[in-house]
Amino acid sequence: MEKVLIGVTFLYLLSSAGYLSYLFLQKNALQRISGVILVAAFLGHTAALGYNFFLSGLIPVRDLHEALSMAAWTLSGVYILSLHRFKLKILGAFAVPLTSLVMVASAILPHASAQAQTGFHSFWLVFHILAVFVGEAAFALACGIGILYLFQENAIKTKKRSFFYRRLPSLDLLDATGYACIVAGFTLLTIGLATGFIYAKLIWGRFLSWDPKEIWSAITWLIYAALIHERLTVGWRGRKAAILAIIGFCVVIFTFLGVNLFLKGHHGVFTRW
Amino acid sequence: MIEIVLLGLNHKTAPVELRECLAFTGEQTAAALDDFSNYPHLSEMVLVSTCNRVEILMTTSDRPLAIQTAKQYISGIKQIPVSEFENALYVHSGEDAIRHVFRVASSLDSMVVGEPQILGQMKDAYLTATQKKTSGVILNRLLHKTFFVAKRVRSETGIGDHAVSISYAAIELGRKIFGTLEDKKVLLVGAGEMAELAVEHLIRNRSGAVFVANRTFERGLELAKRFKGRAIRIEEISECLKEVDIVISSTGAPGFILNRDQVKSVMRVRKNRPVFFIDIAVPRDIDPEINSLGNAYVYDIDDLKNVIDENIEDRNREAVKGERIVDEAVIQFRKWYESLGVVPTIVSLRAKLEQIAESEIQKTLQSLKHFSEDDRVAIQRMTQAMVNKILHDPTVYLKRHGSYGDQSIHIDVTRRLFNLDDDSQE
Numbered sequence: 031m032e033k034v035l036i037g038v039t040f041l042y043l044l045s046s047a048g049y050l051s052y053l054f055l056q057k058n059a060l061q062r063i064s065g066v067i068l069v070a071a072f073l074g075h076t077a078a079l080g081y082n083f084f085l086s087g088l089i090p091v092r093d094l095h096e097a098l099s100m101a102a103w104t105l106s107g108v109y110i111l112s113l114h115r116f117k118l119k120i121l122g123a124f125a126v127p128l129t130s131l132v133m134v135a136s137a138i139l140p141h142a143s144a145q146a147q148t149g150f151h152s153f154w155l156v157f158h159i160l161a162v163f164v165g166e167a168a169f170a171l172a173c174g175i176g177i178l179y180l181f182q183e184n185a186i187k188t189k190k191r192s193f194f195y196r197r198l199p200s201l202d203l204l205d206a207t208g209y210a211c212i213v214a215g216f217t218l219l220t221i222g223l224a225t226g227f228i229y230a231k232l233i234w235g236r237f238l239s240w241d242p243k244e245i246w247s248a249i250t251w252l253i254y255a256a257l258i259h260e261r262l263t264v265g266w267r268g269r270k271a272a273i274l275a276i277i278g279f280c281v282v283i284f285t286f287l288g289v290n291l292f293l294k295g296h297h298g299v300f301t302r303w
Numbered sequence: 304m305i306e307i308v309l310l311g312l313n314h315k316t317a318p319v320e321l322r323e324c325l326a327f328t329g330e331q332t333a334a335a336l337d338d339f340s341n342y343p344h345l346s347e348m349v350l351v352s353t354c355n356r357v358e359i360l361m362t363t364s365d366r367p368l369a370i371q372t373a374k375q376y377i378s379g380i381k382q383i384p385v386s387e388f389e390n391a392l393y394v395h396s397g398e399d400a401i402r403h404v405f406r407v408a409s410s411l412d413s414m415v416v417g418e419p420q421i422l423g424q425m426k427d428a429y430l431t432a433t434q435k436k437t438s439g440v441i442l443n444r445l446l447h448k449t450f451f452v453a454k455r456v457r458s459e460t461g462i463g464d465h466a467v468s469i470s471y472a473a474i475e476l477g478r479k480i481f482g483t484l485e486d487k488k489v490l491l492v493g494a495g496e497m498a499e500l501a502v503e504h505l506i507r508n509r510s511g512a513v514f515v516a517n518r519t520f521e522r523g524l525e526l527a528k529r530f531k532g533r534a535i536r537i538e539e540i541s542e543c544l545k546e547v548d549i550v551i552s553s554t555g556a557p558g559f560i561l562n563r564d565q566v567k568s569v570m571r572v573r574k575n576r577p578v579f580f581i582d583i584a585v586p587r588d589i590d591p592e593i594n595s596l597g598n599a600y601v602y603d604i605d606d607l608k609n610v611i612d613e614n615i616e617d618r619n620r621e622a623v624k625g626e627r628i629v630d631e632a633v634i635q636f637r638k639w640y641e642s643l644g645v646v647p648t649i650v651s652l653r654a655k656l657e658q659i660a661e662s663e664i665q666k667t668l669q670s671l672k673h674f675s676e677d678d679r680v681a682i683q684r685m686t687q688a689m690v691n692k693i694l695h696d697p698t699v700y701l702k703r704h705g706s707y708g709d710q711s712i713h714i715d716v717t718r719r720l721f722n723l724d725d726d727s728q729e
Contacts, residue, residue: 182479186476186479186480186600187594187600189602189606189609189610191610191613195479199482200478200479200480200481200482201479201480201481201482201577202480202481202482202483202577203482264571264574264575265573265574265575265576266575267574267575267576267598268575268577268597268598269597269598270597
């Protein structure tokens with residue numbers, strides 16, 4: 031199992047190298063090959079996670095090693111989906127290296143073979159974990175797109191035909207794609223939180239236990255809710271939306287890792303190492 | 304031996320006054336080709352004339368005489384003494400002439416490197432020459448190769464990428480902001496050639512409604528009619544800004560006609576949909592401070608000029624790649640051209656027949672194991688004699704026709720008939 035994951039990590043790294051050289055050299059073949067490698071890596075990763083799931087009946091997020099691997103898997107999956115939908119190939123130069131980074135971090139961390147816990151079998155929990163992970167992967171893409179938007183906007187505003195000006199698509203496309211990612215992420219996060227509450231009600235008999243993770247998740251949710259609301263009412267788009275997408279993702283990362291590392295709570299198992 | 308000679312002048316060697324005097328119209332070109340076919344020492348000819356260049360491409364067995372004839376002819380028909388344009392002329396022959404033709408067609412020699420018109424102009428010139436039958440074996444091959452090279456340069460290098468005119472540069476920028484220009488509404492303030500050209504480009508890119516604001520409403524109506532748009536009054540600009548996406552301004556107003564606060568208040572109504580201001584006026588119409596507002600982009604004429612300058616630099620960098628493609632093609636063409644001599648043709652013809660004979664002997668003898676060594680030698684001798692007999696008449700023919708006049712047609716036919724050039728390379 032670990033060998034498969036190392037192979038997958040290697041493929042992710044290879045694909046990242048391909049996407050980064052595509053960014054510099056602008057050869058279409060590079061981008062196509064990298065895409066194929068990425069899909070191969072994703073399929074391998076899916077098989078590994080699926081096998082794990084089949085054996086234990088649990089989504090493998092029992093420690094930080096597994097949680098990061100899961101995050102990398104959803105991130106690459108969501109990127110492949112977005113590629114299919116928006117053809118924003120240059121985003122690969124952000125998304126795939128990020129995936130690789132997370133995978134490498136996961137590989138470095140020790141893997142405690144955690145024994146199954148009670149209550150981990152619930153349908154609600156599986157749903158909760160999947161929705162939150164995929165939603166957060168969509169936020170990661172939105173953040174990447176936001177960064178690209180800021181580069182491109184800066185190039186056009188300052189009238190400097192910088193490195194990125196030629197390589198990046200139009201502002202409109204970046205803005206629209208970023209917004210689509212945020213809407214998708216927000217929808218999934220909402221579902222994830224709802225199923226989480228239901229699960230909590232079933233297990234602990236209460237929806238909310240004022241766990242730091244729960245509070246920060248709510249903050250994340252509010253930030254993205256505000257972003258979408260402002261866009262619909264007064265038209266927060268472009269630069270403002272891009273910056274907020276980046277801030278939002280920082281909060282997501284803090285909620286994902288920081289809360290567990292610095293604060294305590296019942297999600298602790300998740301980042302144990 | 305027939306030589307390829309090119310004689311011409313272009314924007315680098317001759318001032319526009321001289322180029323104007325020497326330019327050939329379509330009819331004049333055709334007439335000139337007719338006249339030239341009367342000179343026996345000029346075997347083939349193509350004449351290219353554009354506003355930036357006049358080039359006479361010919362093949363001749365007598366180079367000095369051909370050059371002399373061409374100069375005299377130009378002088379005669381244009382009624383200018385040779386001394387007045389002689390200094391502006393360049394003469395290339397052989398490989399240099401081939402390279403020059405390739406470079407011109409690939410737009411490496413153009414005033415604006417990468418401009419696409421020259422290839423079409425050369426195709427027209429070649430068409431005229433084929434109609435007048437002044438283009439033969441060598442020039443046909445040369446020009447076909449030329450068109451091939453030009454296409455390769457265009458598709459394999461970025462020589463034609465990125466706008467080098469103000470209005471195209473504005474369109475390109477618009478694409479970087481909006482993605483597509485389709486259905487984007489346009490407001491033209493004022494009038495002027497460059498601004499109107501930009502509007503036309505936008506319409507060609509299927510932009511949406513066009514509004515025209517002009518100091519004199521009547522002129523505005525006129526322009527609006529031309530662009531199938533709507534005329535508005537200058538005072539209505541602020542109102543109009545609520546819906547348009549692209550503003551092209553080119554008025555003679557002494558100060559700004561749009562300032563930051565005006566646009567700022569409009570952006571709220573627009574829900575921050577991006578708006579692109581193209582300010583072609585001098586002095587400027589649009590307050591540059593507007594550029595600091597979110598989702599508003601202002602480019603004035605100097606900004607656009609800078610964009611163009613950088614694009615031209617890029618094209619020049621790409622031109623280096625183009626030169627490499629041209630060099631490759633020159634070598635290929637020279638190989639073919641050198642093979643056009645009588646002796647190389649006879650040599651390769653003999654080589655081909657001997658090779659066929661040799662391989663057939665091998666095949667036959669392999670199945671005739673009972674032959675003695677003497678029998679084998681006899682058969683070999685017989686085949687050799689056959690090859691010699693078959694080659695005798697063609698050799699004599701080629702040598703006789705090679706000694707005078709235009710032998711290239713015979714040689715070319717021979718080479719094609721026996722497939723002596725490996726054409727699979729093309």
